[in-house]
Amino acid sequence: MALKKNKNKKNRYLNKPLLIISSIITLNSLGIGYSAWNEDLIMEVSASTGYIQPYFSDCRVVDKVPLEKGGLIAVISADGQSIEISGAVEKGYEGILYYTVSDKGNVPTDYCGEYYMEIKTENSGIYEFTVHLPFSR
Numbered sequence: 001m002a003l004k005k006n007k008n009k010k011n012r013y014l015n016k017p018l019l020i021i022s023s024i025i026t027l028n029s030l031g032i033g034y035s036a037w038n039e040d041l042i043m044e045v046s047a048s049t050g051y052i053q054p055y056f057s058d059c060r061v062v063d064k065v066p067l068e069k070g071g072l073i074a075v076i077s078a079d080g081q082s083i084e085i086s087g088a089v090e091k092g093y094e095g096i097l098y099y100t101v102s103d104k105g106n107v108p109t110d111y112c113g114e115y116y117m118e119i120k121t122e123n124s125g126i127y128e129f130t131v132h133l134p135f136s137r
Contacts, residue, residue, distance in 0.1 A: 050107035055080030056131075057102040061119070064094040072119065074099075083131040085119070095119040097131065 059074040072087035074097060083099060097117045103109050117131065 050105060052103055052105035052107050052109055054101055054103050054105075054109075054111065056083055056099055058100040058114075059083050060098050061085065062096045062098065064096065067093075085131065089121055091121065093119070093121040099131065 056076045057080070059076055061072045061074045063071060067089070070088040070090075072085050072089060072093075072095060074083050074085045076083055083097070085097065089095075095118075097119055098114060099116070100114045101112055103112050
């Protein structure tokens with residue numbers, strides 16, 4: 001009986017290295033097979049991006065103090081990329097230009113909405129300037 005017990009211990013120790021070696025061979029063959037498959041694999045990917053097309057959709061000038069005559073007029077250009085402001089105002093005039101930015105593009109953006117800009121004059125006379133979209137083409 002003592003012989004049988006020693007023989008089982010001997011087989012148990014022989015099986016462990018055999019199991020490790022067979023595992024290494026199996027993993028190597030899996031790696032070689034994967035690399036051969038990966039070289040033959042062709043991936044065709046199509047990626048497309050959208051576009052943004054901002055434009056001014058609305059504008060108005062509000063006087064802080066109502067004027068008896070004259071005032072500023074805001075007009076959006078035909079392409080919607082600028083606002084032209086013109087008119088005759090008195091010295092010290094203050095007003096606010098309210099404008100709305102919209103987007104015709106297909107990418108969602110955060111800049112759409114209503115904005116404002118204060119207008120202050122130092123000199124009397126004719127007042128003209130143009131507001132351009134800062135993020136347009």
